[in-house]
Amino acid sequence: MTDKTRQYAHLKSRHCSAVLELSDHEAPLWRYWGPRLPDGALPDFSLRDARATPTFSLEEDVPLSLFPTFGVGWFGSSALLAHREGQDFAQAMTGCEIIWLKQDHALRVRMTDPVASLVVEIDLGLAPETDVLTVSTKLTNMGSGVLDVQWLAAAVLPLPTQAKTVRSYTGRHNSEFVMQETALTRGIWRRENRRGLTSHDAFPGAVTSASAADAHSGLSYGAQLAWSGNHAQLIEWLEDGRYQWQLGEWLAPGEVRLGLGESLQTPEVLATCSLAGRNGVAAGFHKAIRSRLTWPDAEMSPRLVGINTWEGVYFDLKPSTLFEMAAAAAEAGIERFVLDDGWFQGRRSDRAGLGDWWTDLSVFPEGLGPLAKYVNDLGMDFGLWVEPEMINPDSELFRAHPEWALQIADRPLLTARNQLVLDLTRPEVSAYLLDKIGSLLDDLPIAYLKWDHNRDLTTAGSLGRPAYRRQTQAAYALMDEIRQRWPKVEIEACAGGGGRIDAGVLQRTHRVWTSDCIDAISRVAIQRGFLQFFPPEVMGAHVGASPAHSTGRSQSMDFRAAVAMPGHFGVELDLRQLNLAESETLKGWINLYKAHRDQLHHGQVWLGEGDDSVLWQAHGQADDLLIFVYRLGPMTQKWPSNLILPMVDEDKVYRVEEVRARPSLHAAAAPVFDDYRSKGVDLHGAWLAQQGLPLPPRQAETCLIYWVRTLDQLS
Ligand code: GLA
Numbered sequence: 001m002t003d004k005t006r007q008y009a010h011l012k013s014r015h016c017s018a019v020l021e022l023s024d025h026e027a028p029l030w031r032y033w034g035p036r037l038p039d040g041a042l043p044d045f046s047l048r049d050a051r052a053t054p055t056f057s058l059e060e061d062v063p064l065s066l067f068p069t070f071g072v073g074w075f076g077s078s079a080l081l082a083h084r085e086g087q088d089f090a091q092a093m094t095g096c097e098i099i100w101l102k103q104d105h106a107l108r109v110r111m112t113d114p115v116a117s118l119v120v121e122i123d124l125g126l127a128p129e130t131d132v133l134t135v136s137t138k139l140t141n142m143g144s145g146v147l148d149v150q151w152l153a154a155a156v157l158p159l160p161t162q163a164k165t166v167r168s169y170t171g172r173h174n175s176e177f178v179m180q181e182t183a184l185t186r187g188i189w190r191r192e193n194r195r196g197l198t199s200h201d202a203f204p205g206a207v208t209s210a211s212a213a214d215a216h217s218g219l220s221y222g223a224q225l226a227w228s229g230n231h232a233q234l235i236e237w238l239e240d241g242r243y244q245w246q247l248g249e250w251l252a253p254g255e256v257r258l259g260l261g262e263s264l265q266t267p268e269v270l271a272t273c274s275l276a277g278r279n280g281v282a283a284g285f286h287k288a289i290r291s292r293l294t295w296p297d298a299e300m301s302p303r304l305v306g307i308n309t310w311e312g313v314y315f316d317l318k319p320s321t322l323f324e325m326a327a328a329a330a331e332a333g334i335e336r337f338v339l340d341d342g343w344f345q346g347r348r349s350d351r352a353g354l355g356d357w358w359t360d361l362s363v364f365p366e367g368l369g370p371l372a373k374y375v376n377d378l379g380m381d382f383g384l385w386v387e388p389e390m391i392n393p394d395s396e397l398f399r400a401h402p403e404w405a406l407q408i409a410d411r412p413l414l415t416a417r418n419q420l421v422l423d424l425t426r427p428e429v430s431a432y433l434l435d436k437i438g439s440l441l442d443d444l445p446i447a448y449l450k451w452d453h454n455r456d457l458t459t460a461g462s463l464g465r466p467a468y469r470r471q472t473q474a475a476y477a478l479m480d481e482i483r484q485r486w487p488k489v490e491i492e493a494c495a496g497g498g499g500r501i502d503a504g505v506l507q508r509t510h511r512v513w514t515s516d517c518i519d520a521i522s523r524v525a526i527q528r529g530f531l532q533f534f535p536p537e538v539m540g541a542h543v544g545a546s547p548a549h550s551t552g553r554s555q556s557m558d559f560r561a562a563v564a565m566p567g568h569f570g571v572e573l574d575l576r577q578l579n580l581a582e583s584e585t586l587k588g589w590i591n592l593y594k595a596h597r598d599q600l601h602h603g604q605v606w607l608g609e610g611d612d613s614v615l616w617q618a619h620g621q622a623d624d625l626l627i628f629v630y631r632l633g634p635m636t637q638k639w640p641s642n643l644i645l646p647m648v649d650e651d652k653v654y655r656v657e658e659v660r661a662r663p664s665l666h667a668a669a670a671p672v673f674d675d676y677r678s679k680g681v682d683l684h685g686a687w688l689a690q691q692g693l694p695l696p697p698r699q700a701e702t703c704l705i706y707w708v709r710t711l712d713q714l715s
Pocket of ligand 1: 310340341385452454494495496497513515516
């Protein structure tokens with residue numbers, strides 16, 4: 001019997017295992033990543049011992065490794081594309097050392113290529129409590145010639161032969177997280193983003209599933225890159241029937257040129273697998289993101305109900321209007337008032353002002369102090385919108401420093417929304433922003449910054465070199481510095497809604513603005529895509545006006561609020577325009593959100609599809625669930641199908657109660673539905689899981705909320 005501890009590195013978590021086959025003269029081979037294997041389950045033979053040499057093949061078999069490289073026997077996509085003035089274009093790791101950082105859970109693989117003079121270090125960690133595998137890679141040039149790097153995978157992950165489909169997310173401004181499902185074939189599936197920030201149209205992650213998997217069961221895998229810049233991912237079929245999944249930064253030509261001793265460190269990849277389908281993958285991601293969030297005072301405080309002025313009044317800011325809005329907000333039970341775009345020097349429209357981060361005294365003759373104080377006196381936090389990385393050509397800053405915009409000599413500057421991007425890689429630019437934003441944070445009682453980024457990067461050069469990754473790093477550094485100096489301030493990441501949603505920005509911010517589209521029907525789909533990767537407490541979700549500004553569609557206040565309720569709830573409309581009934585309805589929802597936010601924001605999320613235009617999601621724990629049943633379209637059945645609840649405990653009895661924001665005007669259509677509302681209905685978990693919860697008929701664009709708890713929870 002061989003000594004398995006020497007032959008393998010087995011990373012373990014509660015539900016997952018990752019197994020590498022080790023040798024000291026090559027990169028570790030991927031043997032397994034999937035559901036947890038018991039100790040003693042690893043075979044005695046090596047991978048190659050179970051592979052015969054096929055015809056027309058190398059005598060030297062080169063299977064998938066943790067770091068497969070081009071040119072010396074590996075014919076798949078390379079984890080590294082690099083050269084030194086056309087030389088050292090082929091690499092092979094021939095030295096390998098394993099350093100356990102935490103036995104069974106985290107290790108560093110240190111590999112060397114003495115011919116190409118490279119050192120590669122890959123850190124892998126499999127967190128026992130989250131089931132999420134974290135991988136990052138560092139490449140160091142040990143040679144004297146400059147190493148040009150075109151691609152360095154942050155992670156190379158193996159997918160089993162059962163993987164059949166990949167769900168990825170595309171979209172645009174106002175329509176983020178459009179899910180598309182693609183069959184994996186004998187070829188390469190690939191997504192790339194070259195927009196300079198995370199992007200609306202190519203989310204840096206995906207979910208792959210076996211054909212039998214669905215939302216609740218079966219084998220699914222997920223991965224996402226924790227990075228807010230350019231990125232690429234590919235899934236490639238391999239000749240042994242497996243796939244490799246690579247994720248990393250997309251590098252511009254010439255962007256990374258390593259001198260002697262210099263290194264390239266990739267961002268991290270978060271990856272997980274589950275036998276509980278896509279919801280199992282989401283559960284792992286939610287736990288991992290929660291463990292990486294950095295809250296003021298260490299713990300997440302209850303997510304305050306906010307009001308944002310943008311869709312309420314846009315650029316039409318007047319102190320008197322804002323005072324009235326603040327008073328109405330406090331009266332409605334709102335806890336945070338966020339003054340959006342339009343408050344600073346020269347910013348009367350989106351044509352001017354970005355860069356001039358001081359209060360426009362022509363609008364606020366006494367500054368923002370009185371408004372902030374009024375807001376605080378009403379018992380609300382004060383928040384402020386900024387867009388630090390941007391500059392309008394029509395601004396004092398640009399007139400003084402046109403060279404501060406990202407640019408390429410002799411190329412025209414391309415504006416988007418009339419703005420250019422500041423070159424944050426210049427220390428004087430970051431220092432200027434720190435000074436200006438710092439003055440605001442020092443002078444005003446700001447508890448919350450909404451940090452926007454309203455365009456893609458073009459001509460992103462700095463001193464003649466590509467500046468994409470350095471720009472992202474500089475933005476992170478600025479956020480980190482602000483967090484460190486003003487640790488109580490929370491930050492919301494926004495980029496025209498959801499253009500910068502990723503696990504990298506969420507290590508330094510506290511929520512994202514999910515989309516500029518607040519149409520509740522559109523939001524159902526957007527939020528379901530979001531929740532595949534991120535937990536609900538960081539999902540900015542507002543009640544907007546009706547008709548919705550982005551789509552022109554109208555929905556009831558109840559439906560708009562029910563769609564926003566699971567996220568970080570807020571309001572984005574002019575409260576002064578609501579009639580009494582609408583105000584009362586909204587107040588009811590604000591109270592309901594406050595009553596349930598702890599449950600919503602600490603629990604697991606299950607997304608499900610009912611029949612006949614019903615989508616649902618459950619939040620909480622298996623014994624204590626809040627279930628949102630959204631009916632998107634009109635009924636085509638006479639009686640609604642029962643709602644199957646696969647996550648409940650089949651050995652327990654549950655009480656089902658309908659939760660409402662206000663007394664309903666409509667009588668229920670059958671005795672059981674009355675009971676849901678009055679005293680609750682007891683149903684066995686096995687019945688709920690197998691036969692399902694009877695649902696009342698409803699009109700389109702309505703939501704019912706059920707609180708489903710075991711009787712133990714009630715006692
Ligand atoms: C972006 C944001 C909006 C709002 C505007 C202000 O579009 O996504 O929420 O802040 O900018 O200009």
